[in-house]
Amino acid sequence: MAITWSSFLKVTLRLLEGFENTCLIFALTLVLALPLGLVISFGSMSKFKPLAYLTKVFVWIIRGVPLMLQVFVVFYVPRLLWDLPAFSRFNAVIVAFVINYACYFSEIYRGGIEGIPRGQYEAGEVLGMTKSQIFFKVILMQVVKRIIPPMSNEIITLVKDTALARVIMVVEILKVAEEYTAHALIWPMFYTAVFYLAFVGILTLLFGFIEKKLDYYKV
Amino acid sequence: MALLEVKNITKRFGKTEVLKGIDFSLEKGQVLSIIGSSGSGKTTLLRCLNFLETPDTGVISVDGSAIFDAAEHKKKSAAEIRESRLRFGLVFQSFNLFPQYSVMENLTLAPKLRAKEEAKQSKLPHAELKQKFAEIEEHAAELLAAVGLSEKKDAYPCQLSGGQQQRVSIARALAMKPDILCFDEPTSALDPELTGEVLKVIKELRDEGRTMIVVTHEMDFARQVSDHIIFMANGIIEEEGAPEKVFGAPESPLLQSFLKGIG
Numbered sequence: 055m056a057i058t059w060s061s062f063l064k065v066t067l068r069l070l071e072g073f074e075n076t077c078l079i080f081a082l083t084l085v086l087a088l089p090l091g092l093v094i095s096f097g098s099m100s101k102f103k104p105l106a107y108l109t110k111v112f113v114w115i116i117r118g119v120p121l122m123l124q125v126f127v128v129f130y131v132p133r134l135l136w137d138l139p140a141f142s143r144f145n146a147v148i149v150a151f152v153i154n155y156a157c158y159f160s161e162i163y164r165g166g167i168e169g170i171p172r173g174q175y176e177a178g179e180v181l182g183m184t185k186s187q188i189f190f191k192v193i194l195m196q197v198v199k200r201i202i203p204p205m206s207n208e209i210i211t212l213v214k215d216t217a218l219a220r221v222i223m224v225v226e227i228l229k230v231a232e233e234y235t236a237h238a239l240i241w242p243m244f245y246t247a248v249f250y251l252a253f254v255g256i257l258t259l260l261f262g263f264i265e266k267k268l269d270y271y272k273v
Numbered sequence: 274m275a276l277l278e279v280k281n282i283t284k285r286f287g288k289t290e291v292l293k294g295i296d297f298s299l300e301k302g303q304v305l306s307i308i309g310s311s312g313s314g315k316t317t318l319l320r321c322l323n324f325l326e327t328p329d330t331g332v333i334s335v336d337g338s339a340i341f342d343a344a345e346h347k348k349k350s351a352a353e354i355r356e357s358r359l360r361f362g363l364v365f366q367s368f369n370l371f372p373q374y375s376v377m378e379n380l381t382l383a384p385k386l387r388a389k390e391e392a393k394q395s396k397l398p399h400a401e402l403k404q405k406f407a408e409i410e411e412h413a414a415e416l417l418a419a420v421g422l423s424e425k426k427d428a429y430p431c432q433l434s435g436g437q438q439q440r441v442s443i444a445r446a447l448a449m450k451p452d453i454l455c456f457d458e459p460t461s462a463l464d465p466e467l468t469g470e471v472l473k474v475i476k477e478l479r480d481e482g483r484t485m486i487v488v489t490h491e492m493d494f495a496r497q498v499s500d501h502i503i504f505m506a507n508g509i510i511e512e513e514g515a516p517e518k519v520f521g522a523p524e525s526p527l528l529q530s531f532l533k534g535i536g
Contacts, residue, residue: 177369177442180323181383181449182359184351191382195373271372272431 057241065234065242072230073249079216079226083151084209090152091159098164116157122218125150129222147219151212158208166201167193170273196273206261210254274337276301276484277453282321282331284314291317292328293508299453299501302482306495306516309505310531315488318505319455322486324358335360335452362451366458368438370430376441377426380413380448381406387449409448416444420474436467440474454478456487472498492532496520504528 097109116124129146132138141149170193178188220229227246234242275298284292291314299305307315320326322333324341333341340357349357370379385406392402417423420440430438439459446454456475460468472494478485479498489495495502495516502519504512504527512525523529 171367171369173365173367173369174371176325177365177371178383179325180358180361180363181445182355183383183386184355187386191386192371199373271429273372 065239065245069227069230069242069246069249072225072227075219075224076213076216076226076249077253079147079151079219079224080213082148083155083212083216086148086152087155087159090156092163094156094160095163095167098160099167113157113160116154117161121150121154121215122221124154125218125221128153143222143224144219146222147224151215155208155212159205162201162204162208163197165204166197169200170196199268199271199273202261202265202268206257209261210257213253213257214250275299276336278332278334278337279322280332280334282318282328282333284317284321284326284328291508292321295331295510297503297510297513299484299486301484303500304479304485304487304498305501305503306499307486307488307503307505308490308492308495308531309511310534313505314508315505316457319363319457319486319488322453322455323361323363324354325363359449360452362446362449362454364439364443364446364454364456364459366461368430368435368442368462370438370442370445372430375427375429376417376422376433377410377413379430379441380416380445381409383445384409384412384448413444413448416447417441419447419477420444421470434467435463436470439463439471443471443474443478453484453486456485456489458488458490460489460491492520504531506531 094109094113097105098113100106100109125147128150129141129143133140140146174192174196175188178192183191216226217228219226220232223229227249228243231243231246234240277299279295279297282292282295283290295314295318297305307318309315317326321328327346328341328343330343331341332339332343339345340360371382374382388402388405388409391397392405397405414423414426417426420443422437422440422444425433425437425441430441433441439462443454443459459475460471463471468491472491475485475487475494476498487495487499497516499516502513502516503510504519504523504525506525506527512519512523512528519528520532523532
C-alpha cells in the first residue's frame with residue numbers, strides 16, 4: 055500500500071497522541087525517582103546495619119528482575135493476593151517504573167557520594183560547618199558533577215523503557231504503532247524510531263550543555 | 274599562663290595505641306614543630322587537637338578553659354564541639370579546597386554560613402547581616418593579599434598550582450580567626466620547587482605573632498621557624514626542646530638515628 059500524504063499525516067497525529075503518554079510516563083518517573091533514589095541511597099549507606107542490608111537486598115531484587123515483570127507484579131499482585139483495590143493501569147506503570155529507576159539512581163548516587171574524598175568533609179568540619187551544611191554546600195555539587203554521565207545514560211534508557219507500559223495495555227507510542235501492525239500496516243512501527251531519536255537527541259544536547267556548564271571545576 | 278595546654282592525651286585505634294599520653298603546652302605567639310617518622314603519632318595528635326579524632330583520655334585547654342575533656346566529651350552537644358574546634362585552624366597536606374567555589378568563595382563560605390546562623394538566632398535585621406558579609410569579604414581580601422594571591426580571587430582551585438592552592442587553604446583557615454593554626458605536613462604534597470612559597474608564608478605568619486603548630490618533614494624549616502620542637506616516636510614525646518638543642522645536641526638514640534636518616 056502506498057503511503058499517501060493524508061495517511062502519513064493521520065498516522066503522525068495518532069503516534070503523537072501516543073507519544074504524549076510516552077513523555078508523561080518519562081517525566082513522572084523522572085520527577086519521582088530522582089528524590090526517591092536519594093532516600094534509598096541514604097538507606098544503603100546507613101550506619102544502622104539492618105537498614106543498610108535490607109536496602110541492599112531490595113535494590114538487588116529490583117535490579118535483578120526484568121522491569122516488565124515488575125510492571126505485571128504491581129498491576130496484578132495486590133488484587134490477586136490481598137484483594138486490594140488495584141492500581142489503574144497507568145498508575146501501576148508509574149509505580150513500577152519509579153521504584154525500578156529509583157533503585158538504579160540510588161546506586162549512582164551512592165557511587166557519587168562515596169567517591170568524594172574524606173578530606174572534603176574534614177575541611178568543612180574544621181571550618182566549623184554542620185553536617186548538613188557540609189553535605190548541601192560542599193559535597194552535593196561535587197556529587198552532581200560526578201554522576202551526570204552515568205545519570206544521562208540511565209535517563210536515556212528510561213525514554214525507551216517507557217515502551218514496556220504496553221504490556222498492561224497502557225497506551226504509548228509503540229502501542230499505537232502495534233495497532234497499525236495488527237491491521238497489516240508496518241511502516242508506522244519503524245516511524246516511531248524518529249520520535250525516540252528526536253527525544254534522545256534533545257536529552258543528549260541538554261546533558262552536554264549541563265556538563266559544559268559544570269566544566270569550570272574539577273572533582 | 275600558656276595559651277594551649279595539652280594533658281595526657283591517649284588514643285587507640287582498635288588494638289594499636291597510637292598516642293600513649295601526650296603532654297605539652299604552648300605560649301601565645303610561639304611556633305611549635307612536631308617531627309618524627311611516619312607512624313609516630315604526630316598527625317593523629319594534630320587531628321585530636323582539631324577534633325577530627327576524639328582522644329580516649331586527656332584534657333585540652335585553651336586560655337585556661339578546658340575545650341576538650343575526654344571524661345565530659347560525650348555530654349557535649351554538636352554545637353558546643355563546633356564552637357570549641359574553631360579555636361584551632363587546620364591546613365591539610367592535600368589542601369582540600371572546595372573545587373566548585375572560587376578562591377574568594379572558599380575563604381568566605383564558612384564565615385558567611387556562621388554569620389547567617391548567628392543572625393538567625395539573634396534575629397538580626399537583614400541589613401546588619403549584609404554588613405557582616407561585607408566585613409567577611411573585606412577580611413578575606415586582606416588574607417588573600419597577605420598570602421600574595423589577591424589577583425587570583427576569582428580563580429578556581431583547579432586553575433592554581435599546588436603552592437598557590439596551599440596558600441589559599443592557609444588563608445581559608447585564617448578566615449575563621451583561629452587562636453592556633455595547625456599545619457599537617459603542609460608541603461609534602463608539593464613539588465620541591467613549590468615548597469618555598471608556602472614556607473615563606475608560614476614564616477611571615479610567625480613574624481606577625483601567630484601561634485602555630487606545624488607537623489613537618491622539613492627539618493631546616495623547623496629549625497628556622499620554631500620556638501620549640503617535639504620529637505615523637507611510638508606514640509610518646511621522645512624528646513623536646515629548643516631547636517638548637519634538639520637538632521644540635523640530641524640525647525635520645527631514636528632522635529639521633531632519625532636525624533641521621535634524613536640528614
